[in-house]
Amino acid sequence: MNPIAGDATRSDQAPVSATLADVEFPISPAPDAVEFWDGVERGELMLPWCGACEAPFWYPRTACPRCGDRTTDWVPSPGRGTVHAFCITHQPLVAHLRDRVPYVTALVDLDEDVRMMGLLDVAPDPSAVHVGMGVVVEFVPTATRKIPRFRPRPEGDRP
Numbered sequence: 326m327n328p329i330a331g332d333a334t335r336s337d338q339a340p341v342s343a344t345l346a347d348v349e350f351p352i353s354p355a356p357d358a359v360e361f362w363d364g365v366e367r368g369e370l371m372l373p374w375c376g377a378c379e380a381p382f383w384y385p386r387t388a389c390p391r392c393g394d395r396t397t398d399w400v401p402s403p404g405r406g407t408v409h410a411f412c413i414t415h416q417p418l419v420a421h422l423r424d425r426v427p428y429v430t431a432l433v434d435l436d437e438d439v440r441m442m443g444l445l446d447v448a449p450d451p452s453a454v455h456v457g458m459g460v461v462v463e464f465v466p467t468a469t470r471k472i473p474r475f476r477p478r479p480e481g482d483r484p
């Protein structure tokens with residue numbers, strides 16, 4: 326069985342999610358990103374927010390990239406957005422995903438107006454991905470820790 330395609334004989338026609346339960350992701354959170362990864366373990370996509378701008382920013386860091394203010398807080402995001410750009414990887418460039426090609430990596434514009442990179446599960450057909458595709462985050466167990474991954478939003482689920 327192709328691990329990215331999962332069990333293509335499922336009858337419910339729901340997107341087939343590829344399991345990553347046996348993949349060891351080499352993730353060592355930077356000090357500024359510990360709260361983000363703690364949120365992922367809880368099933369929450371936490372974004373750093375600037376207290377002065379009253380807006381989120383990405384990636385996590387000690388000071389707001391817009392104004393330099395260090396009054397930041399963490400706010401959960403619904404994790405909804407649209408695909409800004411994507412790459413379908415056929416060549417296994419990283420060891421921990423060598424058995425999972427082809428896989429899709431996407432830049433996602435979250436509804437909060439921050440751009441985040443992540444895996445996008447469009448199995449069983451990676452070519453179904455397109456710019457502007459509505460996506461939502463999910464939290465996927467791996468052998469090391471949960472990771473955030475995006476999947477297409479159902480048809481009719483508009484922002």
Ligand SMILES: [Zn+2]
Nearest residue numbers: 375378389392
């Ligand atoms: Zn700011």
